[in-house]
Amino acid sequence: MVDQTINSYQGLNCPLPINQRKDIILGHGSGGKLTQDLIQKTFMPYFKSDNLLKGNDFADLDLPGSSQPFNKIAISTDSHVVTPLFFPGGDIGKLAICGTVNDVAMSGAIVKYITIGFILEEGLNIHTLEKISESISITAKEANVEIVAGDTKVVEKNQCDGLFINTTGLGFIPNDVNINGQNAHPGDSIIISGTIGDHGMAILNARNELGFEATLSSDVAPLNHLINDLINSIPEIHVLRDPTRGGVATTLNEIAIQSDVGVELDEANLPIKNVVQTACELLGFDPLYVANEGKVIIIAPTKYEVSILNILKKNKYGKESKIIGHITDEHHKTVLVKSAYGGTRILDSLSGEMLPRIC
Amino acid sequence: MVDQTINSYQGLNCPLPINQRKDIILGHGSGGKLTQDLIQKTFMPYFKSDNLLKGNDFADLDLPGSSQPFNKIAISTDSHVVTPLFFPGGDIGKLAICGTVNDVAMSGAIVKYITIGFILEEGLNIHTLEKISESISITAKEANVEIVAGDTKVVEKNQCDGLFINTTGLGFIPNDVNINGQNAHPGDSIIISGTIGDHGMAILNARNELGFEATLSSDVAPLNHLINDLINSIPEIHVLRDPTRGGVATTLNEIAIQSDVGVELDEANLPIKNVVQTACELLGFDPLYVANEGKVIIIAPTKYEVSILNILKKNKYGKESKIIGHITDEHHKTVLVKSAYGGTRILDSLSGEMLPRIC
Numbered sequence: 001m002v003d004q005t006i007n008s009y010q011g012l013n014c015p016l017p018i019n020q021r022k023d024i025i026l027g028h029g030s031g032g033k034l035t036q037d038l039i040q041k042t043f044m045p046y047f048k049s050d051n052l053l054k055g056n057d058f059a060d061l062d063l064p065g066s067s068q069p070f071n072k073i074a075i076s077t078d079s080h081v082v083t084p085l086f087f088p089g090g091d092i093g094k095l096a097i098c099g100t101v102n103d104v105a106m107s108g109a110i111v112k113y114i115t116i117g118f119i120l121e122e123g124l125n126i127h128t129l130e131k132i133s134e135s136i137s138i139t140a141k142e143a144n145v146e147i148v149a150g151d152t153k154v155v156e157k158n159q160c161d162g163l164f165i166n167t168t169g170l171g172f173i174p175n176d177v178n179i180n181g182q183n184a185h186p187g188d189s190i191i192i193s194g195t196i197g198d199h200g201m202a203i204l205n206a207r208n209e210l211g212f213e214a215t216l217s218s219d220v221a222p223l224n225h226l227i228n229d230l231i232n233s234i235p236e237i238h239v240l241r242d243p244t245r246g247g248v249a250t251t252l253n254e255i256a257i258q259s260d261v262g263v264e265l266d267e268a269n270l271p272i273k274n275v276v277q278t279a280c281e282l283l284g285f286d287p288l289y290v291a292n293e294g295k296v297i298i299i300a301p302t303k304y305e306v307s308i309l310n311i312l313k314k315n316k317y318g319k320e321s322k323i324i325g326h327i328t329d330e331h332h333k334t335v336l337v338k339s340a341y342g343g344t345r346i347l348d349s350l351s352g353e354m355l356p357r358i359c
Numbered sequence: 360m361v362d363q364t365i366n367s368y369q370g371l372n373c374p375l376p377i378n379q380r381k382d383i384i385l386g387h388g389s390g391g392k393l394t395q396d397l398i399q400k401t402f403m404p405y406f407k408s409d410n411l412l413k414g415n416d417f418a419d420l421d422l423p424g425s426s427q428p429f430n431k432i433a434i435s436t437d438s439h440v441v442t443p444l445f446f447p448g449g450d451i452g453k454l455a456i457c458g459t460v461n462d463v464a465m466s467g468a469i470v471k472y473i474t475i476g477f478i479l480e481e482g483l484n485i486h487t488l489e490k491i492s493e494s495i496s497i498t499a500k501e502a503n504v505e506i507v508a509g510d511t512k513v514v515e516k517n518q519c520d521g522l523f524i525n526t527t528g529l530g531f532i533p534n535d536v537n538i539n540g541q542n543a544h545p546g547d548s549i550i551i552s553g554t555i556g557d558h559g560m561a562i563l564n565a566r567n568e569l570g571f572e573a574t575l576s577s578d579v580a581p582l583n584h585l586i587n588d589l590i591n592s593i594p595e596i597h598v599l600r601d602p603t604r605g606g607v608a609t610t611l612n613e614i615a616i617q618s619d620v621g622v623e624l625d626e627a628n629l630p631i632k633n634v635v636q637t638a639c640e641l642l643g644f645d646p647l648y649v650a651n652e653g654k655v656i657i658i659a660p661t662k663y664e665v666s667i668l669n670i671l672k673k674n675k676y677g678k679e680s681k682i683i684g685h686i687t688d689e690h691h692k693t694v695l696v697k698s699a700y701g702g703t704r705i706l707d708s709l710s711g712e713m714l715p716r717i718c
Contacts, residue, residue, distance in 0.1 A: 022485050024481055024488070025513070026513050029514075038485075039509075039511070047496060059508040063422065073529070075529065113434065115418075119523055121383065122385050125381060126383060137405035148418035148420060150406065150411065151437045152388060154388030155388075155716060161519070166525035168434075172423050
């Protein structure tokens, strides 16, 4: 059933082969294959840059002059277009801070500063904007990041959907930290900090598309303190990445390609809430493709896996962490998953669009 | 006639007094009084930050550790929603690079890096996106800034108007530079790098709202090299600011308030193209309120004014530079303009919205 589901994503919004399309479709924003296609064919011919070529969600930039104990700036940018604006577990404001804080934190940086650009729709209720601003403020305080610059644009009614928020985050990478999607080594363990699929299914339910009465709550959370705790204790973390758009499957495919290694996942070990599992089964979704907004995948030598789990479980955002697989020297650039029933299948990147506007 | 025009802006989109409004209106994106109102009443209660309180278009952040010859990072963010996407003299891509490069450069920083966040509308032609990407690339090369990170979101048809672009720029401020909206001193001269009102009127004409056959071309340009030339030669520049949304009038009002000084402008000395002057007169616009995207206002001690003009006139973006006024110790926080006919009037900040979606 899961295999059929994956194939059905590839059909979704994609009646024509990719190379025959000339217009933007929703799948170009999926974070999966179509997004990669757009980046490689439309943007990269113009925006060539060593940093973009690395394929991380952050750029690491040299600090000018000598600057102990930091030698790099980490920067990341994200626009947020989630609908609805408010959902169980969060809202667009909390998401806008967490999404960018987490992307910067995945470099191993101490996250310090954030900028906010609002695009507001004429007619938006100012009380709504105040509630979102309050949520931004509370989340920024929890993450201990300072909002240092902002911008506001307003467009006519029906020219944007309520509001969009861009955030750009800035942090400083300690000298002895080298965490990067290119660093996964055969023999490394793959750990996830908690249950998967919570955010995407919560958004879908909030749109009344599921009609679930049970609470499906987003996991959106700032992970920078949890990550700092890990980095301070474990000297050899190879890769950190948050499995957002495209889910765990797409994220691991990206890393398998960047590091030129194979990935093996153990489906039986995937932490998934019952309500999320049930919702996914009803809709024919594979939770491995559903977005998370408060989870991190950690790849590090196996000898550290117990210490990593111990650190994660002490943090409120890491209580349900699990070892979910390992890196192998076989089937390079490919993610295999051993199903709970004993079979093995290839887990591809997300094609097309599964859930538009989830972040 | 001009006074009436100013009053008519205040009526535009503003049938109710500001304090009775509960919804976002286009004027909240004007860069003028309503934008300030939104920032002060809706955002600042939540986003308190020393950097935001300074009121500049950039934040200056401490670099960690010791970092000669730079001790500050300058950062600025801008979302771009201009319509139409292409106009004489530029397009949304060129504008997105120049707008942010210029804001960072106004701090006196060497501008180094830029991030780009796209929000694309389903159905956007990919060839359009390629043309805009090419324009971004050409402008970034001219400005000598590296595009280091990006993000792409797609929203459903009719949920955004073609595409919106957020850019965030990063630069490093040399140790001996202290340029700030709070630094204007009585006795300083006010210089503008060229003709005013070109961008706003070009956008209006491109929307076929004027029907002018004469070419009204935007001045959109990256000014960072011109500004670096100034800073390298003139040790005491007090303020640099680009008069974008709200125009020269609003920008000078901001500086008058930040520095707690008076501003006196000489209307006869304002460089204005004939075609822009004519278009403004036909529409009842005051060019002092019309947006510019390739101009900088320079405030510095009078003894440097000739040297500044000489440097500006050597640069293709400064050929029509002029001394347009001075800073005074009288009528603090107020901008006065001596008209060409001998009268004097108060030049207030822009109220309401004059030209929506010009940047």
